Amino acid sequence: MFYRQSGIHHTRYAATRKLWPLAADRRLLxxxxxxxxxxxxxxxxxxxxxxxxxxxxxTAAALxxxxxxxxxxxxxxxxxxxxxxxxxxxxxLARAGVPFELALVGAGLAAALIGCVFGAAALxxxxxxxxxxxxAMQYLVSWVIINVPAISGGAQATLATPEVRLLFIPLxxxxxxxxxxxxxxxxxxxxxxxxxRSSVGRALVAVRDKDFAAAVIGVDPLRYKLLAFFTSSxxxxxxxxILAFCYYQAVTPEQFGFNVSIQLVAMVLVGGLGSVxxxxxxxxxxxxxxxxxxxxxxxxxxxxxxPVSFNLxxxxxxxxxxxxxxxxxxxxPLGLAKIYDNIRKYFLVWPFRHAQR
Amino acid sequence: xxxxxxxHDPDEVILECAAVSRWFGGxxxxxxxxxxxxxxxxxxxxxxxxxxxxxxxxxxxxxxxxQQGEIRYRxxxxxxxxxxxxxxxxxxxxxxNVALFRGLSVLDNILLxxxxxxRPSILGAAFYWWWAEREEVAHRGRVEEVxxxxxxxxxxxEPVDVIPLGMQKRVELARALCAEPGFLVLDEPMAGMNxxxxxxxxxxxxxxxxxxxxxxxxxxxxxxVVTAICNxxxxxxxxxxxxxxxxxxxxxxxxxxxxxIGRVKDAA
Numbered sequence: 001m002f003y004r005q006s007g008i009h010h011t012r013y014a015a016t017r018k019l020w021p022l023a024a025d026r027r028l029l030x031x032x033x034x035x036x037x038x039x040x041x042x043x044x045x046x047x048x049x050x051x052x053x054x055x056x057x058x059t060a061a062a063l064x065x066x067x068x069x070x071x072x073x074x075x076x077x078x079x080x081x082x083x084x085x086x087x088x089x090x091x092x093l094a095r096a097g098v099p100f101e102l103a104l105v106g107a108g109l110a111a112a113l114i115g116c117v118f119g120a121a122a123l124x125x126x127x128x129x130x131x132x133x134x135x136a137m138q139y140l141v142s143w144v145i146i147n148v149p150a151i152s153g154g155a156q157a158t159l160a161t162p163e164v165r166l167l168f169i170p171l172x173x174x175x176x177x178x179x180x181x182x183x184x185x186x187x188x189x190x191x192x193x194x195x196x197r198s199s200v201g202r203a204l205v206a207v208r209d210k211d212f213a214a215a216v217i218g219v220d221p222l223r224y225k226l227l228a229f230f231t232s233s234x235x236x237x238x239x240x241x242i243l244a245f246c247y248y249q250a251v252t253p254e255q256f257g258f259n260v261s262i263q264l265v266a267m268v269l270v271g272g273l274g275s276v277x278x279x280x281x282x283x284x285x286x287x288x289x290x291x292x293x294x295x296x297x298x299x300x301x302x303x304x305x306x307p308v309s310f311n312l313x314x315x316x317x318x319x320x321x322x323x324x325x326x327x328x329x330x331x332x333p334l335g336l337a338k339i340y341d342n343i344r345k346y347f348l349v350w351p352f353r354h355a356q357r
Numbered sequence: 358x359x360x361x362x363x364x365h366d367p368d369e370v371i372l373e374c375a376a377v378s379r380w381f382g383g384x385x386x387x388x389x390x391x392x393x394x395x396x397x398x399x400x401x402x403x404x405x406x407x408x409x410x411x412x413x414x415x416x417x418x419x420x421x422x423x424q425q426g427e428i429r430y431r432x433x434x435x436x437x438x439x440x441x442x443x444x445x446x447x448x449x450x451x452x453x454n455v456a457l458f459r460g461l462s463v464l465d466n467i468l469l470x471x472x473x474x475x476r477p478s479i480l481g482a483a484f485y486w487w488w489a490e491r492e493e494v495a496h497r498g499r500v501e502e503v504x505x506x507x508x509x510x511x512x513x514x515e516p517v518d519v520i521p522l523g524m525q526k527r528v529e530l531a532r533a534l535c536a537e538p539g540f541l542v543l544d545e546p547m548a549g550m551n552x553x554x555x556x557x558x559x560x561x562x563x564x565x566x567x568x569x570x571x572x573x574x575x576x577x578x579x580x581x582v583v584t585a586i587c588n589x590x591x592x593x594x595x596x597x598x599x600x601x602x603x604x605x606x607x608x609x610x611x612x613x614x615x616x617x618i619g620r621v622k623d624a625a
Contacts, residue, residue, distance in 0.1 A: 013497040014490055194485035198493060200477035202469050206458050213456035215440035216418060216449065217536055218473040231479050274460075 005348070017197055036182055040175040049174045049247075051291075055284055056178075056185040057243045062267040062279035063188045064235035069265070070274025071192075071201060072228030073208025077131050078118070078138030079236055079264045084256035085141060086111040086237025087244035088151055091159050091251060100164035100171070100245075104238050111237020112230045114141070119229025123222050138261055145253045152253055160250045177246040184242050188235055192276050204228055270328045272337030281336035289324070290317040369396040370432075371540050371572045372417065372448075377426035377436075379416055386412040388596045389426065394540070399566060399573045401583040401590030401604055405617055409596040410576045411453060414542050417574075418450050419443040430540060445473060449538035451529045453545045453576075459518045463509065463528050464500070466517050470535025471496040500535055506568060507531045507561050523554040527561065534565055542574045547582060555579065559586055580608060592616070 010016045020026045035042070039052055065079050076082075086107035093103035121133035145151050153159045164171050166180055195201040203224050206214035211221040244251045263286055271282020294317050301308035332338050374392040378385065386409050394400045402410050415421040417428055419440035428436040435443050449470075457466050475496060481489040504510055507527050512520045517528060526546055533541055543562065547555045559582055565571060577583050583590060583604060590607045592600040600610040607613065 013494045013501075017490075017493060191479075191483050194489070195479065195482040198477070198482040198485060198489040199468070199472065199475040199496075200479060200482050202461065202465050203472060203477050205460050205465075206469050206472075209458040209460050210456050212420065212440070213452065213458070214469075216444055216452075216456075217469055217532065218441050218444035219469070220439075220441045227479070 019193055019197070040178055045174050048178055051288065053174075053178050053181045054243075054247050055287055056181045057239060057247055058264075058267065058283040058287055059280050060181075060185040060188045060242065061236060061239040061264060062271065062283045063185075063192050063276065064232050064239055065264050066268045066271070066274055066276075066279050067192060067195065067235065068228050068232035069268050070272075070278075071196065071208065072204040072225065072232070074119075074225060074228060075127070075131050076134045076232070077265060078134040078136070078141070078261055080256040080258070080260035081138045081141035082111045082115050082233045082236040083240025083243065083260075084145060084251075084253070085114050086240030087251045087256065088145060088159075089237070090241030091161055091244060092151075094162050094164050094245075100166050103164070104241050107241035108234040108238040111240065112234035115233025115236070116226060116230050119226060119233070123225055135258075138258055142253055142257065145256075156252075158250050158252045161245045161248075164245065171245065181242055181246045184238065188239070189276055191235075192279075196274075196276075200227075266325055270325055270335050272335030275335065275337035277340060278335050278337030281340065285324075285336060289320075293317040293320055370394065371396050371430065372574070373429045373432075374413070374417070375427045375429070377413070377416055377423040377428060379412055379421055379423050386596050387416065387423065390593070390596075390598055392591060392598075394572060394574060395588075396572055397566070397570060398588040399562070399575055399586050401587030401607075402574055402576045402593065403578070403580070403583055403590060403608060404593035404599075407595075408593040408616075410593055411544060412596075413593070414450065414544055414574070414576065417443075418448060418542065444536070447537075447539035448542070449533040449536045449540070450542035451526070451533050451544055451546060453548060455522065455525045455529055457517045457525055457529055457532075459516075461517060462513075463515055463517050463520065464504075464513050466528055467500050467503065467509075467531045467535055468493075468496065470503075470532035471500060473536055503531045503534050506534075506564060523550055523557075526550070526558065530558075530561060530565070534569060534571070537569065538571060540574070541571045542576075544576045545578065546575070547577060547579055555582065562586060583608065 005022065008021055015021075020029060040048060043052065061079070061083060065076060068074050068076050068079075089110040090100075090103045090107035093106045094100055098106065115137075118133060118137040121130065125133060146155070149155075149157075166176075169176060171177060171180060195204075203214070203219045204227075206217070206219050207221045207224045214221055214224075240256070248255060267279065267282035267286045269282070270285055271280070272278030294313065297308065297313045297316055301313060328335060370393050372392070372394040374390050376389045376391060377387055378389050379387040390409075390413060402413065404410050412421060416423045416436070419435070419438055419442070422437050426436070427434055430443075430446055430448055433446070435446055435448070438446075458469065461469075475492055481492070504513060507530060509524070509527060509531060512524055512528075517525065520528070530543070530546065546562070547558050550558065562573065562575070563586060566573060575583070575587060587604045589602060590600075590604040591598055592607055592610070592613045594613075594616040599612045599616060600607045602610075
């Protein structure tokens, strides 16, 4: 219906690889982009900086992780530690007077280098063993941050982010922070889309699917696994820094604990492994759903139809959230991205039923 | 058909195995195999199940490096190199059980065959419009030539795991050919095919050899195919070379017949 493909004739190879060949998709994206750009005018401050901005930043983090887990097929259960390295590096660099742009690059590089050290384990082990190796990274990094006062600022300390300027614009006020987050997330999105349609993305998928067959066409599996760890950790580190500066505006080690790593894995899995739109949907789902549920319960409690204890209000979102993860993985292993794709395919051939790619 | 055709060059050895031996624990899978494969020929490698054909191929392509002996490609030692280094030298192969990348489309699978000639990088992808796109388009052109040669146009955009097995084998051949290999190993390209698909495959193999001048090593159990297209053949049994020569002579050798169906005196 909306997505009719007739009338699209490719005459050049470049055109067949366009990101959004369908006009309907381009219109939808243009509309969403306009909304995202106008959001500071349209939305109250509360929604802007406590819903939209964190959603965008966590999307960037989920995109970084989906590059590693979905496209390159290497499991990582310590990604919060990667973000922590980025966050702490950027804060220390910014406090030392390094320009924010360079502090972000430094955050990415530090996270990428340390991530690669642990990623080197991935060159030897697969599957569950890799999960163990990355879990070890989570705990080691957390331990080091907490126990080295030079990094954490002392036991139980919170480091506030200093005043910084990005491209000569001071990063203060919700609008500037929001646009920074938006800019980073859009950059990550374009990067991932382009990786997926170029030779480097194909090589990563080849190593994920069949590493021996990849080797036989000249792809060095070790090199590409390490490249995936490096790139993903770099993006994760910068996302951690953006999270610290644009959302928390202060860092403590607890913000990057093991539960956050699991949350990130859940975002990637629920959203759909390796899918860009899945990262948006997954991050939104994992972040916003508990908030929506809590508000809903508070409203039900406000009706005073039956007694609702505070304990119940605290725990029901967690239970629903767990049940929904199980449901998504049971009924749609490719996640929310696949559900979106199914809906799109339905309209693609409506009023008929059989989709041809 | 082509057994009489002498279009290969016996003076130029492309691949040479010298006394190649390989053990798996106490089992000696290859016992001092010597081979010379000439430029432009289709060389048959036959033998009963478990005779060491795939082990020899795995030794050549670097998955199970030989513990003794040496393998040379165009006079250069390749035994001991990692598989992707050997691929870079110009040796390609297909697998007995189709080894395609299931998460990708047919086109992307074949494009991966061009990996050796591309310079994949994250930065190149980041600046796709100014950097990677030109390369993608140039290699897409070469890939389309191979798609044309192997008649894969109709399935180009399909996910690779939904097309029939015969097509999948053809996609794997296309991926290998895209690497423009000097030496191509085909490990049972016709396993599980019906007569029609087999004949198609035979034609594609001959077309590819004629169009691209690729030297090939063919492992195959269908003797009609082997006699039809292989210039010469080697027969293995229990890791030993039991016959070698022009295809028809090699597989009619009494020791070969005995290895396949037993000796007359053993018959009940």
